Amino acid sequence: MKRYLILEDGSHYEGEGFGSDNFRIGEIVFNTSMTGYQETLSDLSYCGQIAVMTYPLIGNYGINRDDFESLNPAIFGFVVKEACKEPNNFRSIYNLDDFLKLKGIAGIEKIDTRAITKKIREIGTIKAIMSDTLENKDEIVEMLKNTPYARDYVKRVSTQKAYPIPNKGKKVVLIDYGAKLGIIRELSKRNCDLTVVPYDTSAEEILNLNPDGIMLSNGPGNPKDIPESIKIVKKLIGKIPIFGICLGHQIISLACGANTIKLRFGHRGGNHPVKDLATNKVAITSQNHSFAVEIESLSKTNLILTHISLNDGSCEGVKHKKYPVFSVQYHPEASPGPEDCKYLFDDFINLMNKNNKRIKNA
Structure with a gap:
């Protein structure tokens, strides 16, 4: 037909x-x-x-x-x-x-x-x-x-109720903006004791779970459509290690005072080259996003640019100058795509270990 x-x-x-x-x-x-x-x-x-x-x-x-x-x-x-x-x-x-x-x-x-x-x-x-x-x-x-674009996409796809994925390792709260199961799989492989919570769960509720770290997931749409999530993450920064992926990366950046912009046609596929500015190494990454962090806006924040796209020079990663917070625009869990960047989940585990050791020695 x-x-x-x-x-x-x-x-x-x-x-x-x-x-x-x-x-x-x-x-x-x-x-x-x-x-x-x-x-x-x-x-x-x-x-x-x-x-x-x-x-x-x-x-x-x-x-x-x-x-x-x-x-x-x-x-x-x-x-x-x-x-x-x-x-x-x-x-x-x-x-x-x-x-x-x-x-x-x-x-x-x-x-x-x-x-x-x-x-x-x-x-x-x-x-x-x-x-x-x-x-x-x-x-x-x-x-x-x-017909305008809808602004409730995250609300549509986020879990409605918190749920646990028990394990014996680090306690991690995963804020679900539309999380891929690949993120859950990678954290579970590293024995993380997960609690998945809705996108609008308050900072107080999250901290009351006593996590070792917080993961901010990927998700659909414009990050500025969920200002409540930006306010929540702003309260969490400095309290506990945070790792953000894709939409989670954009939310961290907005919470720190940076700006996000819409790309003309976005990045979607499993063949996007990204350069790590600290090592000058290039990884081939999986990506799926319409929006990006505006690099020029980072100068007004406590964030440092860590990764850039070799296709168009856009921001692909940041980290905080003072606190254990980092994020990437691409998908280290792949699914589908290359697995060059799964080590970032190990970096997150190491960041939680260092933070726990610092607290014990304080």
């Missing part, structure tokens, strides 16, 4: 429909990963977005039980050149079409993903929606222009 992808600028692209017919207005973005479409689909940072995969064949190894980054995907739509209908993998339990139907996600294939990606790179991300007809295209375009 024919399906159309209609963009806010009035352009449209013809393809074939698959998955659900649950058409929703979303910000259209592109992802350059060659593998890992299941992790991409289930990454809650895609809440409110329609993702275009630049790799041409998607779905060839199916959907399995093990590679989810969340159990309830929040992505608004999926655009691919070719959706494989008969995957070949011993772990596969669904093909892509069946999975998208199950989760209420609209898909479109046999579409010019290269042309769409080039447009996004030229004009930036804009709103889009799928439709099975062009009869009312003018009305749809007008609706796209007049």
Whole structure:
């Protein structure tokens, strides 16, 4: 069946429909990963977005039980050149079409993903929606222009209640802005005794849990849409070691007085080179974000720039001058993508150990 992808600028692209017919207005973005479409689909940072995969064949190894980054995907739509209908993998339990139907996600294939990606790179991300007809295209375009981006994405995807993941190691509170399971897996591998809490849990409640450290997760949308979270983190800085990833990195920076800006088309994929300014080493990283910390604004804060993107020179990491606080814009847990930066979780453990030793010796 024919399906159309209609963009806010009035352009449209013809393809074939698959998955659900649950058409929703979303910000259209592109992802350059060659593998890992299941992790991409289930990454809650895609809440409110329609993702275009630049790799041409998607779905060839199916959907399995093990590679989810969340159990309830929040992505608004999926655009691919070719959706494989008969995957070949011993772990596969669904093909892509069946999975998208199950989760209420609209898909479109046999579409010019290269042309769409080039447009996004030229004009930036804009709103889009799928439709099975062009009869009312003018009305749809007008609706796209007049519909603002939602500002409650983190509220939609954050856990509603705190829950524990018991272990025998360091006590870590994970503030969930839309956390990937990869972050939980990496902390659990290091025997961290986790408590996952909602995004708006107060600083007092968090400190009453007596954690050794706090992890700020990834999540969707503009960090300035959750000012309550920025205020909470501002109260926590200086009290306890903190490690932030992606949205968590942006929240730390805002809490310290820096500014965040929206990138023209963001960073999404598993092949982004990042330079560590302390060692001059370059790592290939997994990324998924629309916003970045404005480097110029760091001069007004107690934060030091630690990492930069070699693609566009944007901020990829900071650390605090006085307190045990650091963060990165990219995803050290990967999922999908290269695992060059998993050592950052070990750095977090070491930071907690040093802080505990300092307290004992005080």
